[in-house]
Amino acid sequence: MKLIELSSINQYYGQMQVLSNISLSLEEGEVLGLFGHNGAGKTTCMKLVLGLLKPTEGSVSVFGGLPTEAQRRRALGYLPENVTFYPQLTGLETLRHFARIKGASLSQVEELLDKVGLAHASQRRVKTYSKGMRQRLGLAQALLGQPRLLLLDEPTVGLDPIATQELYQLIDSLRCQGTGIILCSHVLPGVEAYIDRAAILSHGQLQAVGTLAQLAEQVGLPAWIRVKITEPQKWHDHLSGLGHQVRLLPGRELEVAAPNGDKISLLRTLLHEGVSDVEIHRPTLDDLYRHYVICAANTGGSL
Numbered sequence: 497m498k499l500i501e502l503s504s505i506n507q508y509y510g511q512m513q514v515l516s517n518i519s520l521s522l523e524e525g526e527v528l529g530l531f532g533h534n535g536a537g538k539t540t541c542m543k544l545v546l547g548l549l550k551p552t553e554g555s556v557s558v559f560g561g562l563p564t565e566a567q568r569r570r571a572l573g574y575l576p577e578n579v580t581f582y583p584q585l586t587g588l589e590t591l592r593h594f595a596r597i598k599g600a601s602l603s604q605v606e607e608l609l610d611k612v613g614l615a616h617a618s619q620r621r622v623k624t625y626s627k628g629m630r631q632r633l634g635l636a637q638a639l640l641g642q643p644r645l646l647l648l649d650e651p652t653v654g655l656d657p658i659a660t661q662e663l664y665q666l667i668d669s670l671r672c673q674g675t676g677i678i679l680c681s682h683v684l685p686g687v688e689a690y691i692d693r694a695a696i697l698s699h700g701q702l703q704a705v706g707t708l709a710q711l712a713e714q715v716g717l718p719a720w721i722r723v724k725i726t727e728p729q730k731w732h733d734h735l736s737g738l739g740h741q742v743r744l745l746p747g748r749e750l751e752v753a754a755p756n757g758d759k760i761s762l763l764r765t766l767l768h769e770g771v772s773d774v775e776i777h778r779p780t781l782d783d784l785y786r787h788y789v790i791c792a793a794n795t796g797g798s799l
């Protein structure tokens with residue numbers, strides 16, 4: 497069953513159009529990464545799914561119906577970009593407060609605090625929490641009521657590298673239990689292993705949606721073969737002469753672009769000649785993101 501279906505959305509704030517012809521869906525147990533520059537329209541998409549905004553044109557379906565219906569909203573968890581809490585309440589009191597508002601069982605509260613690594617600080621006032629601790633509390637709040645759909649806006653802001661990794665692992669375990677997740681982030685390295693598909697927004701227009709392999713194939717970005725080689729300059733000149741894209745790197749290293757299908761033959765050529773190490777770098781999410789956003793800017797993709 498589709499958890500979310502946005503169909504042909506055109507969204508305006510007053511006279512200003514901020515989303516143009518957006519169609520996007522999310523399945524159960526799927527993690528969709530929603531990426532875009534500041535002001536691209538990510539939060540506006542989230543607000544449509546939350547039922548906080550009514551689409552100017554087009555339709556929004558959540559769990560097969562309108563997102564404004566109370567029962568549907570209870571099955572939805574949201575971590576906003578800027579989490580704010582009552583500073584005088586403790587972590588435990590805060591979460592209990594949100595559980596009551598959401599109609600979720602109070603018995604989950606301590607378990608959730610433990611899950612996000614805040615059990616030790618549950619009796620401390622939120623005003624004494626670090627930024628990362630407040631972010632964890634925000635995540636615990638989003639997980640109240642075991643939502644089938646989670647919207648996470650910049651969930652890794654303020655988290656240290658280990659906490660970021662733990663968050664991604666938590667996302668992974670929720671996905672395995674069938675939760676659908678939309679994850680908005682400006683931090684691309686590290687997230688790619690945890691998303692099923694990426695959607696790239698630029699100036700309110702969807703530039704691409706698909707798995708990373710599909711997007712890489714679509715844009716034809718090459719993989720790069722990096723070798724440590726005894727005579728890098730000689731090989732640089734030789735391969736350049738054959739029309740390959742080649743870069744000389746420090747430490748007797750050489751990088752050669754391998755467009756689709758060219759990897760194995762290039763590797764065979766290189767491995768004949770004094771190679772002591774080899775690495776293959778496939779296009780990253782960061783490479784794909786840059787490609788789509790720069791292309792959109794060059795083709796005048798603003799609304």
Ligand SMILES: Nc1ncnc2c1ncn2[C@@H]1O[C@H](COP(=O)(O)OP(=O)(O)OP(=O)(O)O)[C@@H](O)[C@H]1O
Pocket residue numbers: 509514532533534535536537538539540541577
């Ligand atoms: N309440 C509002 N009234 C008028 N314009 C708004 C409002 N909220 C957002 N906008 C505009 O809509 C566009 C999309 O904003 P949105 O917050 O959806 O972007 P975003 O991709 O989430 O950005 P960021 O990464 O900076 O959070 C921006 O041009 C923004 O200025």
